[in-house]
Amino acid sequence: MIKNTFKLILLTFFLLGVLAYSQEKKKFSSIPNILRGIVPNNKTDFWVLVYNTYAKDQEVKVSGTKKEYIPQSSGFNLFPNEDSFYYIAYSSGGKMNYVTDLDGLKTFIGKVDNIEEAAIAATVDGYLVDEEFKDVAGNYYEDASNYYLDLGKLTSKECPYQKKHYTVTINKSTGAITNVKDNGSYIELYNKKCANNPRLLKIEKKEEPKDEPKKSTRSTQRK
Structure with missing residues (x-):
């Protein structure tokens, strides 16, 4: 009886520990790492995630056998930034395609497979x-x-x-x-x-007009 009670206590603490661990908040490391977590919805022969900043391209992730693609002049961003953007070039069925906006990114991702794709969605x-x-x-x-x-x-x-x-x-x-x-x-x-x-808001206090001193009235007596 005592042994069973002890096992039950251990199991309870274990389950509480698992629950606490599962609800421990974790910080996203960076936006590039979020995008690296993408799992394409459809089968691709090759895809590349490109970061463009000040008109210069940088390949963030390459998956599959690399193919030639055309650099894009616009794209999407997960954080408002006027000086940079991302785009994806991918090959499917021998045809090169491009993802340059968030709606296209959502289609490329398809089903949410992980926390990174949940953040993107x-x-x-x-x-x-x-x-x-x-x-x-x-x-x-x-x-x-x-x-x-x-x-x-x-x-x-x-x-x-x-x-x-x-x-x-x-x-x-x-x-x-x-x-x-x-x-x-x-x-x-x-x-x-x-x-x-x-x-910058100022409360203007209007000075109340001061009462003018009352003029003293002298009664004039007739002689």
Whole structure:
């Protein structure tokens, strides 16, 4: 009886340990590493992920026997950046194809196979992995059924420039977003042009007009 009770206690602690480990949040290392985790939906003979910055191409990942491809002048990005972009060139059935936007990337990925593809799928829906603020908008954990991603979203480019962070739940079986929890703003930047800049707002206190001193009235007596 005592032996069975001891085994039950050990099993309980083991299961609690597994549960705690599975829900431990991990940070995404980098956007290039997220993209390296892509598993193409269709069979490809070759594919290459290319990073273009300041009009210069850099091959981030090459899979299969390399083939000639045409450099692209535009592409997609997982984080808003005007100076750089990614694109994918791939060969399927002897034909060269190119992925230059997020919708094409989603089709290329197809079924969500891992946490990296889950992050990419969420990006297509407007979320982002914020490499500067991974504690609030660049981490994840998972269990047997779902991926749970803490991601950011650019909610305003106007006054103020604003980012909010969310916990996005993605079902492993379907790849669909099943729940979104709003965790509030983590960046709000005002500039001088912002009429609602709290630093520039001044409360004008109108001075109340002072009561003029009353003129003393002297009664004149007739003599």
